[in-house]
Amino acid sequence: MIDLSVEQLTVSYLRDTSHAALAIDDVTLDLAAGTVLAILGPSGSGKSTLLRAIAGLEVLDAGRVLWRGEDITGMPVHKRGFALMFQDGQLFTHRSVASNVAYALQIARMPVPEQRERVAELLQLVGLDGFGDRRVTELSGGEQQRVALARALAARPRLLLLDEPLSSLDRELRERLGQDLRRILVDTGTTAMFVTHDQGEAVLVADRIGIMMDSRLVQLGDAAQVLAEPATPAVERFLGRQ
Amino acid sequence: MKYAIIAGALMLAVTGCTTTASTAPQPLVLVTHDSFALSEGILDTFTEQTGIPVTVQSAGDAGQLVNTLVLTKDSPLGDVVFGIDNTFASRAVENGVLADYASKDLTSAEDQYLLPAGQGREQLTPIDNGDVCVNVDHEWFAEKGIPEPVTLDDLIKPEYKDLFVTEAANSSSPGLAFLLATIAAFGENGWQEYWTKLMANGVKIDAGWSDAYYVDFSGPSSEGDRPIVVSYASSPPFEVAEGATVAPTGALLDTCFRQTEYAGVIAGTKNEAGAQQLVDFLLSTTVQNDIPESMYVYPVNSKATLPESFVKFAKIAPDPFVVSPADIDKNRETWLAEWAAIAQP
Amino acid sequence: MANASTAVRTPPSIVIATVLGVGVPVAFLAVFFAWPVAAMIGRGVAPEGILDLGGFGEVFSRPRTIRLLGLTLGQAALASVLCVLLGLPVAHVLYRLQFRGRALLRALVLLPFVLPTVVVGVAFRTLLRGTPLDGTFVAIMLALVFFNVAVVVRTVGSAWEGLDPRQEDAARVLGASPARVFLTITLPRLGPSIAAAASIVFLFCATAFGVVLVLGGTQFGTIETEIYLLTTQFLDLRAASVLSVTQLVIVVALLAVVGRVRGSTQRRVAIARRPRRSDAPALVAASLITAALAVPVLALVERSLRTSDGYGFTNFALLAGTGSRNALVVPVWVALGNSLTIAVQATVIAVTIGLVASLVLSRSPRSPTARRALGVFDGALLLPLGVSAVTVGFGFLITLNQPPFDLRSSPILIPIAQALVALPLVVRTVLPVLRSIDPRLRESAAVLGASPWRVLRDVDLSVVARPVLAASGFAFAVALGEFGATSFLSRPDRPTLPVVIYRLIGLPGGDNFGMAIAASVVLAAVTVAVIALVERLRVDTVGAF
Helix, strand or coil, X not given: CEEEEEEEEEEEEECCCXXXXXXXXXXXXXXXXXXXXXXXXXXXXXXXXXXXXXXXXXXXXXXEEEECCEECCCXXXXXXXXXXXXXXXXXXXXXXXXXHHCHHHHHXXXXXXXXXXXXXXXXXXXXXXXXXXXXXXXXXXXXXXXHHHHHHHHCCCCEEEEECCCCCCCHHHHHHHHHHHHHHHHHHCCEEEEXXXXXXXXXXXXXXXXXXXXXXXXXXXXXXXXXXXXXXXXXXXXXXXX | CHHHHHHHHHHHHHHCCCCCHHHCCCCEEEEECCCCCCCCCHHXXXXXXXXXXXXXXXXXXXXXXXXHHHHCCCCCCCCEEEEXXXXXXXXXXXXXXXXXXXXXXXXXXXXXXXXXXXXCCCCCEEEEEEEEEEEEEHHHHHHHCCCCCCCCHHHHCHHHCCCEEEECCCCCHHHHHHHHHHHHHHCCCCHHHHHHHHHHCCCEEECCHHHHHHHHECCCCCCCCECEEEEECCHHHHHCCCCCCCCCEEEEEEEEEEEEEXXXXXXXXXXXXXXXXXXXXXXXXXXXXXXXXXXCCEECCCCCCCCHHHHHHCCCCCCCECCCHXXXXXXHHHHHHHXXXXXXX | CCCCCCCCCCCHHHHHHHHHHHHHHHHHHHHHHHHHHHHHHHHHHCCCCCCCCHXXXXXXXXXXXXXXXXXXXXXXXXXXXXXXXXXXXXXHHHHHECCCCHHHHHHXXXXXXXXXXXXXHHHHHHHHCCCCCCCCHHHHHHHHHHHHHHHHHHHHHHHHHCCCCHHHHHHHHCCCCHHHHHHHHHHHHHHHHHHHHHHHXXXXXXXXXXXXXXXXXCCCCCHHHHHHHHHHHHCCHHHXXXXXXXXXXXXXXXXXXXXXXXCCCCCCCCCCECCCHHHHHHHHHHHHHHHHHHHHHHHHHHHHHEECCEECCHHHHHCCCCCCCCCCCCCHHHHHHHHHHHHHHHXXXXXXXXXXXXXXXXXXCCCHXXXXXXXXXXXXXXXXXXXXXXXXHHHHHHHCCCCCCCCCCCCCHHHHHHHHHHHHHHHHHHHHHHHCCCHHXXXXXXXXCCCHHHHHHHHXXXXXXXXXHHHHHHHHHHHHHCCHHHHHHCCCCCCCHHHHHHHHHCCCCCCHHHHHHHHHHHHHHHHHHHHHHHHHHCCCCCCCC
């Protein structure tokens, strides 16, 4: 079953107050239920904007976003039932670890005892048992990313969007957390889309890979297939450099 | 001080009086209020005559001026003060901030402006005077076919309900003058009742003159809808359009309080002779002829010539209300408190 | 400098620099603020050199004092709350969204802040005359908000601009409605800057003078108007001193409270984005509020163009002259020239001293005593905003009369008085930026072989260059519009533009009123031009103004 459909999505951004440039140009893709799609591309290729556009955080110039056939293009961000995780900087610095994770649960008005239970469960899932009362500013980069993941998963999102979730971490931590991420996504059956410039990370976590270059989605297919058969010389050069 | 000397030297150079420039004498400092103005070149005339340059030092409004002198008594700001009026004269005299000197050029023609003996006659020389009077908008009354008010008593009549605007006595100098006029008119125990009636008749009390005159008064250069305002006897000439022969507004001469402004030598001056010369100069026709056009008040010197607009449109109250400076100083606080209780409940 | 966490011996030149860095601003404040104010208060509480505190009991037993105290506090508190409520949507739109004309709008919002009170008073009264609001408490509130909302917009806006927007994005995707995002994420993070802005507005409102007098119809006095009355009308220095001390106590208490909530600003300049649908409420609110702010300004512009026969530029042409029947000593353009010259001098003084003070304050010494001393110093810099101009002005006259401070008739006293008002605003702009510099940046520069002086130049001064420019523009605008102290000290033959405006509006008939309004429009236009110019430069600031 197809969960997410993106049709001919175009977003421009203001270079300054008078000049606009295209950030994503006519992107179309489908994402099947339960799969993890990695969007791979050099920096500035528009992949983060694509993710934000799907979340509803960008003003669209053209195109549609559909969820299981229903047009959600005009739906407000907070009603979409998605979750988004960034490379860094998204934790609420004025809240504790537990209340960060519980944020979406509070919005859903889950009773407090159940919230506590769910938070504990999630912290265990990401390997941060007992970190609930810590301040997020006291955590290491890897720990912060785990909290962000737990928070994103808390409300059981229909779609999890991840923007370079591992890029700020060192290689060893990245690999370990990448494996954890893959395991958690598969275990929870979450449909996910994540953006990275790192080929290894994409292979580690994703089922399918899309390549974005110069604001366009130039190739989309199964992970192994895309890596084996680059669609254009430019894609080949990009993949080969890594 | 350095700047003052440079300015003085420049002034001398400009006026061509180079004989004393090499040994420029210490300039005289004239302390005055912020409404002080004389045409360009007038003070240079004094320098030409005496070789002494003059610098002007402003010290806020008329009330602040006197207080400044009192506060700086131990280390005076200057040599001569101009702008102490009869409502503040007693405070200046009693605090001993003035040296004894009244201009030797005063004649009997200026007697009417002198302060009572012991209350400033010995220290202060009258320079100019102006009447604070109720002004009316002739055009408004003509249009409505209502007769204009004439006296203070008229202002509490029902036909003038909600037509009068004045200034607060505790934040405005014409406001205080008008209060003093009513005190002189109705007596120390009668003015309170008059003000109660004024309030009941819808008088509007604004904080300052510009507020009352420009916002609430209905005159040609104003925005408001009240045709009666407390202003100066010299205001009507300013409302006369170019070439017109009739003033659109007028002052009610039976409602006036006379403010006289004085000059004096500040106690502690290092140049007493020079300071006395400057006081004399302020009384000379050179300054006196310039006063109407530059400060909108009447010169006290009977030999001064008045400009045409003053002769035509400005009137002098024949018999203005008077409260002695000593009484004003003694009762100011009480009167203002009583007034505030009635007018600013 | 002072924060060296190693035991390395500090070079003597640095010790000297630190002493000077603390000494110069402290000396400036001591000579031109503390001494004059203390002398004035001293005249009141110790007239014969003997302390007499009887005045306190007497003044506080007057019901009038208690009523004025209540009015002052109530009015300032209410105005602060209103300014925050109305300023937030405008700050959001002007500092988080990107659209054409934003720089101009930012400058326009600041306009009321620098317009002469007497002119705004007349403009307001002209608009309100005939409505039930004239002479009411509501009218005062409207005017206070009109004057001060810019403080909130700028202070909070600058902080908001520096907030990482991804926290908000994350919350929204997690299902939080825009209102919830604002209440649970944005507002808590803006807390310190809101507190700082509210406290500055409170100080301005608690010491508001002309506007309260003009719009309140004199029945809504404050401690400030009472000090003015007692000092200039009654020469009752005893009661005035009691009220001055009361004013100081309130200000100090307020600063102590604010000092506790003032946090550090995260330094990260977010990229402003295009407006989207969820911005609609803020956009609507901001449009309404800016439109409301524009009404008195537009009324002024309209009045300046009105002539005896229709509309035209007659009033502006008249500015080349000296007014009807020579109302002025110098043409208005000359006064504008004087204003610009004096404002430049004031700006140089305020920025120099403000920068030095900020450099010192941005260091966190290890000793708790030193740290506490810095905290006191920090608060003292804001004090001039909370003390009556009358007290400072008279204080100047009774203190600065002996060499080496025989300055009473010196032209330098005007820029100094203006700099005193601008100084707190400079520090509040520059200091947050310096505090946000990662100390590791200085350390790494030092490790790379940079001398302490080079570190100061390459790290601190380079980072702070643009905020200093921004502060200069703001100080310049404040100095340009300053009237209270200037009118006290200015020389009649060298008046500033606000002094000339005040004189024009105080004379009847002819062209004087039209000229006063036209001159105000010119003052406003110059101010907007200066601030807009600075806005173009301030790409990278997180300062409080």
